Amino acid sequence: MNIIRRRGWxxxxxxxxxEHLFFNRRAxxxxxxxxxxxxxxxxxxxxxxxxxxSAHLYPAKRNEKYVLDRAITDEAINTTYNNFxxxxxxxxxxxxxxxxxxxxxxxxxxxxVAKPFEIGLDDLxxxxxxxxxxxxxxxxxxxxxxIPWSGFPLAKLVELAQPLGSAKYLRMETFLDRAMAxxxxxxxxxxxxxxxxxxxxxxxxxxxxxTGAYGKPVSKSQGAPLRLAVPWKYGFKSIKSIVRFxxxxxxxxxxxEALQASExxxxxxxxxxxxxxxxxxxxxxxxxxxxxxxTLLFNGYADYVANLYQGLEGERxxx
Ligand SMILES: Nc1nc2c(c(=O)[nH]1)N[C@H]1C(S)=C(S)[C@@H](COP(=O)(O)O)O[C@H]1N2
Ligand SMILES: [Mo]
Numbered sequence: 001m002n003i004i005r006r007r008g009w010x011x012x013x014x015x016x017x018x019e020h021l022f023f024n025r026r027a028x029x030x031x032x033x034x035x036x037x038x039x040x041x042x043x044x045x046x047x048x049x050x051x052x053x054s055a056h057l058y059p060a061k062r063n064e065k066y067v068l069d070r071a072i073t074d075e076a077i078n079t080t081y082n083n084f085x086x087x088x089x090x091x092x093x094x095x096x097x098x099x100x101x102x103x104x105x106x107x108x109x110x111x112x113v114a115k116p117f118e119i120g121l122d123d124l125x126x127x128x129x130x131x132x133x134x135x136x137x138x139x140x141x142x143x144x145x146x147i148p149w150s151g152f153p154l155a156k157l158v159e160l161a162q163p164l165g166s167a168k169y170l171r172m173e174t175f176l177d178r179a180m181a182x183x184x185x186x187x188x189x190x191x192x193x194x195x196x197x198x199x200x201x202x203x204x205x206x207x208x209x210x211t212g213a214y215g216k217p218v219s220k221s222q223g224a225p226l227r228l229a230v231p232w233k234y235g236f237k238s239i240k241s242i243v244r245f246x247x248x249x250x251x252x253x254x255x256x257e258a259l260q261a262s263e264x265x266x267x268x269x270x271x272x273x274x275x276x277x278x279x280x281x282x283x284x285x286x287x288x289x290x291x292x293x294x295t296l297l298f299n300g301y302a303d304y305v306a307n308l309y310q311g312l313e314g315e316r317x318x319x
Contacts, residue, residue, distance in 0.1 A: 007024060025178060027099035050071075052217045053103065053122055055223070060130040061146065068134045069300065070293075073145035075214045077288040082138065082221045083178050083241055085189065086181035093200040094221035098242065099180050102225045109160070111247040112167035120254040121225050125158065128152035132215075133208060133229075138299045140234035140319075143285045149229050150212030155203040157245065163199065167247035170202040171195075172228065174245045190259060195239035197230065198250030198268065206304045209242075233266045233300040234319075261315060267317045269309070274318035 080094045087093040087100075107124060110116035129152055138144045158170065173191035178184045184191045201207060208229045210218055218224045223240025230237050236256050256264035263277050272282045272295035283292045298305055309317055 002319070014204050016147055023054060047072065052225075053126075054125055054211065054217050058150055058212045058217060059131055060132045060212060062132040062134075062148075062226060063317075066133040066135060068146050069136065070136070070146050071289070072134065072137055072148055073288050078145055078213070079219045079221050083184075083235065084221060084223065085186075085222075086183045086191075086193065086241070088183050089186075094184075094219075096182065097220040100133040100220040100224060101122065101180060101221070105225050105243075106165060108244045108246075109157075110250065111171070112164040114162035114164065115246050123213075124226075125255075127155055128209075128213070135208070135229055135231040136299050137229070137231060137235055137238070138284060140264070140268070140276060140281075142279060142281060142283070142295075143287050143300075144293075144295075145287050147229075148214055148231065149208060149210045150215070150218075151208050151210040151229070152208035154197075154228065155205065157209060158199070158203050161245060161247065163247040166249055167199060169247070169251055170197050170199060171244075171246040171248055171252035172197075172239050172242050173244040173246070174241050190255060193239055193255045194252055194258075195228065195237055195254050197237075198307055199247075201230070201305075204305055204308060206301055221318045230233055232269060232305045234264075234270060236264060237268050263319070265316045265319055267309075267315060268319060269305075269317050270295060271297055271318040273297075276319060 020222040078195075081091045082093055082097070083091070084093050087096040092158055103121070107121060108118050109115075130150055131146055131152070134146065136144060136146050136147050158226050163170075172195050175181070176184065176192040183189075197207065208231075210223070210227045210229050211225060212218050213222055218227065223238075226242045227240040228238045228242065237254075249256045251266060254266060257266055261319075270281070275281055281295055284295050286294050296302075309315075
C-alpha cells in the first residue's frame with residue numbers, strides 16, 4: 001500500500017490492523033480509490049449541515065459526570081478517519097458518506113414491546129433529554145479517540161418502547177439502501193449492519209444514543225442522524241445510522257460476528273489482557289496525537305459496567 005499518501009494522523013499498517021484484513025485485496029482496491037480526493041476537501045465536509053432541522057438543538061448542555069483522561073480528538077480528524085463500511089472499507093469514506101440522506105428519517109421500534117410503532121427522528125428528538133458527554137472511543141483495531149457526543153441515554157428509548165418482560169436483547173439495524181450506499185453493493189457482507197445488546201447493557205447509564213457531536217448535529221461520516229455509543233465495548237458495537245430497534249429473546253447475530261465469529265464476538269468488551277487473534281490489545285494509538293497509551297479494562301468504564309457481567313464469566317466477554 002506504499003502508493004497511498006497518508007496524512008499525519010493515519011497509522012502505518014503495522015500499528016493498526018483493520019477488521020477487514022480478512023478481505024484485504026478488496027480493501028486495498030477501495031483504499032486506493034478513496035485517496036483520489038483533493039487535499040483540503042475532507043475538513044470542509046466535516047462541517048455542520050446548516051439545513052439540518054435539528055441544528056437549533058445544539059450545543060446541548062454538557063453532563064460533567066463523564067470526564068476524560070486525555071484531550072478531545074480534533075473534529076477534522078474524527079469526521080474524516082472513520083469506519084463506515086456502507087460507504088467503503090477504507091478510513092477515508094467521509095466524502096462518499098455525504099450521499100447519506102438524513103430526512104425523512106424514520107425509526108421503527110418493534111418486536112417484544114407493548115405496541116410496535118414508527119417515529120420520525122425529529123419527533124423522537126423532541127421527546128428526549130439531550131445532553132453532551134465526553135466519551136472515549138476504542139476501535140478493535142487498537143486506535144482510539146475522545147469525542148464530545150450529544151444525544152440521550154439509550155435507556156430513555158427503551159422506556160419509550162415499553163419492552164415486554166420476555167425481551168432479553170435489543171437488536172439494532174442500520175439502513176439498507178444500495179443506491180445511496182455503494183458499500184452495500186458488496187455482496188460478501190451481511191447487510192444491513194446489525195448490532196445488539198442485552199437489555200441490562202442497553203439500560204446501563206453509559207449506553208448513549210448519539211445525535212450530535214462537537215456542538216452540532218452529528219456528521220454523516222460519524223453515523224448521522226442516530227448512532228450508538230457504548231464506550232466500554234470495541235467500536236464496532238457502536239452501530240451507525242440506526243433505523244430499527246427490535247426487542248427480542250434471541251441473541252442477535254451481529255454484522256461482524258456473522259462475518260468472522262472467531263475474531264468478533266457478541267460481547268466485545270475492551271480488555272488489554274485479551275489479544276485479538278491477530279494483534280495485541282495492550283496499547284492503543286490516540287489518533288491525531290502520535291501517542292500510544294496502555295488500554296484500560298472496559299476502556300476505563302469498569303466502575304459503570306463490570307457488574308453487568310457477574311455470573312457471565314463462562315461467556316466470551318472480551319472479543
Ligand atoms: N453501520 C455501521 N456502523 C458502524 C460501522 C460500520 O461500518 N457501519 N463501523 C463500526 C466501527 S468498526 C467503528 S470503530 C465505529 C467507528 O465510528 P467513527 O467513524 O465515528 O469513529 O463505528 C462502528 N459502527
Ligand atoms: Mo472499529
